[in-house]
Amino acid sequence: MVELRQHDSSPTRKGEWRDVARSRAGTKRGRGATRSRTRLSVAVLALLLLAAVLVPWLSPSTGLVDYGSVRMPPAPGHPFGTDTSGRDLFTRSWAGLRISLLVAAVSTLVSTVLGSVVGTVAGSFGGWTDRLLMRLVDAVNSVPHLLLGIVIVALYRGTVLAVVLSIGLTHWATVARVVRSEVLGLRERPYVDAAISAGASRWWILRRHMLPAVVPQASLSAVLLVPHAVFHETALSFLGLGLPPHLASIGNILGDGREAVLLGAWWIVAFPALLLVATTLAVSGLAAAWRDRTVPARRSELTL
Amino acid sequence: MERRGLDTEELRSAVWPARRAGSRSAAVLWLVLRRVVWAVPVLLLVSLGVFLLAAASPFDPIHQYYGVRIYDASAADVARVRAELGLDRPVLSRFWEWLSGLFSGDLGVSRSMRQPVVEVVTQRLPWTLLLAGTGLALAVVFSLVVGTVAAWRQGGWLDRAVTALGHALEGVPPFVLALLAIAVFSLGLGWLPVAGLTDAGSSLGVGQVLEHLVLPAAVLGVSQAPWLVLHVRQSLLTALTEDHVNGARARGMGERIVVLRHALPTALLPFVALIGARVPELVTGAVLVEEVFSWPGVASAVVTAAKAADYPLLAVLTLLATAAVLLGSLLADVAAILLDPRVATDG
Numbered sequence A: 001m002v003e004l005r006q007h008d009s010s011p012t013r014k015g016e017w018r019d020v021a022r023s024r025a026g027t028k029r030g031r032g033a034t035r036s037r038t039r040l041s042v043a044v045l046a047l048l049l050l051a052a053v054l055v056p057w058l059s060p061s062t063g064l065v066d067y068g069s070v071r072m073p074p075a076p077g078h079p080f081g082t083d084t085s086g087r088d089l090f091t092r093s094w095a096g097l098r099i100s101l102l103v104a105a106v107s108t109l110v111s112t113v114l115g116s117v118v119g120t121v122a123g124s125f126g127g128w129t130d131r132l133l134m135r136l137v138d139a140v141n142s143v144p145h146l147l148l149g150i151v152i153v154a155l156y157r158g159t160v161l162a163v164v165l166s167i168g169l170t171h172w173a174t175v176a177r178v179v180r181s182e183v184l185g186l187r188e189r190p191y192v193d194a195a196i197s198a199g200a201s202r203w204w205i206l207r208r209h210m211l212p213a214v215v216p217q218a219s220l221s222a223v224l225l226v227p228h229a230v231f232h233e234t235a236l237s238f239l240g241l242g243l244p245p246h247l248a249s250i251g252n253i254l255g256d257g258r259e260a261v262l263l264g265a266w267w268i269v270a271f272p273a274l275l276l277v278a279t280t281l282a283v284s285g286l287a288a289a290w291r292d293r294t295v296p297a298r299r300s301e302l303t304l
Numbered sequence B: 001m002e003r004r005g006l007d008t009e010e011l012r013s014a015v016w017p018a019r020r021a022g023s024r025s026a027a028v029l030w031l032v033l034r035r036v037v038w039a040v041p042v043l044l045l046v047s048l049g050v051f052l053l054a055a056a057s058p059f060d061p062i063h064q065y066y067g068v069r070i071y072d073a074s075a076a077d078v079a080r081v082r083a084e085l086g087l088d089r090p091v092l093s094r095f096w097e098w099l100s101g102l103f104s105g106d107l108g109v110s111r112s113m114r115q116p117v118v119e120v121v122t123q124r125l126p127w128t129l130l131l132a133g134t135g136l137a138l139a140v141v142f143s144l145v146v147g148t149v150a151a152w153r154q155g156g157w158l159d160r161a162v163t164a165l166g167h168a169l170e171g172v173p174p175f176v177l178a179l180l181a182i183a184v185f186s187l188g189l190g191w192l193p194v195a196g197l198t199d200a201g202s203s204l205g206v207g208q209v210l211e212h213l214v215l216p217a218a219v220l221g222v223s224q225a226p227w228l229v230l231h232v233r234q235s236l237l238t239a240l241t242e243d244h245v246n247g248a249r250a251r252g253m254g255e256r257i258v259v260l261r262h263a264l265p266t267a268l269l270p271f272v273a274l275i276g277a278r279v280p281e282l283v284t285g286a287v288l289v290e291e292v293f294s295w296p297g298v299a300s301a302v303v304t305a306a307k308a309a310d311y312p313l314l315a316v317l318t319l320l321a322t323a324a325v326l327l328g329s330l331l332a333d334v335a336a337i338l339l340d341p342r343v344a345t346d347g
Helices: A028-058 A089-125 A127-142 A145-155 A160-186 A190-197 A202-238 A250-262 A267-294 A296-302 B008-015 B021-056 B061-071 B075-084 B091-103 B117-152 B157-169 B174-188 B206-240 B243-250 B255-277 B279-292 B298-307 B311-339
Strands: none
Touching (some): A028 A267, A127 A160, A127 B311, A145 A202, A145 B021, A145 B311, A202 B279, A250 B174, B117 B255, B174 B279, B255 B279, B279 B311
């Protein structure tokens, strides 16, 4: 009745059990796969950034409104087609990607700085300050980010600053948590004890010993935030609540293209969306590779 | 059967004398109580935060009330309306009044929809619950089946396809997915309606609503599925390496029993918590999907309210979403206690 099963490395037959974790991190195959993924991410991201900088600058078509060529499908003159106002989508999409990435980068910077300050203060002061700040972090995390962002944008509408604040004020909580746990670990280090016994003030220790040491963690969570910031900005602009219309971000282009899709002009949405997805995947692939390399133990904590 | 040492029940009461077998419902009750007590300051903080944001806003709600007609209105009229809406009083007194209204069931009047906020919410909430519930159910069932099969046949074509597609879909925002679905299934193939709750002019019926529900619910489900599928797959792969699974295999049990009865239950415990933690993303997805499909739920009301700076409605909807998030995490934790006897209720 009991049937013994041979465990070997030969190809398994159907129904037979096999080794489970085939590509564990650290094994040769796992590392190779990670490396090629990283390379692909870097290459795609570099290409996208280069194009986002160069194409709007070098593009032969001006991207101006031209009612003579409305909703033209992709053709040699217009590789991505034209939109409902006859503007060339190729130029517009790359320029839009540039704006989306810029806004995302600035807002990521805002939330990283905010989160690092809150995390460092909470971690190094401890006691009631820590408890209160961490409750605040929990409270911020209990509100869906996009909803809180929509509230902020609704009340300070139509400016770049509103969008940057909307992303910056909603995404800092994760950074704060990561930085705090890092600071809690640093507090026990001998060099901090040495600084205290040498008579260093609290602010000196914060500035000189804590902040530089949390930079790697904080910058890693910043890179992990970038895809979220891109998504957030695009979603807000798509809903018509984001950047003002004259700043054609990817979200604005997609929002304008909604009605065009109903008229069958799929390219107005397809190409900008493709750029958006490629960028998001490249950035998050890169961030994930960096995370796995630097802090494998923190994998679950840093997964946003 | 020969007995060796203590069995689990005796062991547990020996280690934790206070926690006996019957105390699980007490643990659940205690958890619920603590979470409800914790929810009060969070909700207060969120509403105060939204109030302060509104107070600091450069945008005057009186303009929204009047629209362009404000240029014809006399200063006395504007001042009268301002006093009527309570906009001339300090923020904290308005906050207090709003808060006491909340407890007596009076949520104020929505300025963009020109009807009481309670009415807006009660009319629209069922549709959102229907959409989000269907979407989440689809995502959960799909990810359980596909994730299990992928982990079972690790390295097979299905596994590779699912993993690659899952990672790729993580980068696709729900509104792109929604537009894609409309382009393919409504316009290209003509199978399903483009938007709305019913066809124009036809009355509200079960068949109509179901037909209009398919596409938005599927899009919401697909936008949530990648994390769930990858999670089920990963945690089943981990579970397959555990001792009790090896033990079951060593005893010669069939593959089906080993995977479905021994490995899967362990793998699914963290999955329950994950579903509870996905509520914020579900809300985000619902906002975008409802907006694209003109679904008349509370989430699309968020966008309408935001465009009109309709502050009373926006505040209530934010509170509602926060409450949903807290409720989601509470339900997940309760489920974890009920499903897993080992879980200590540490909140």
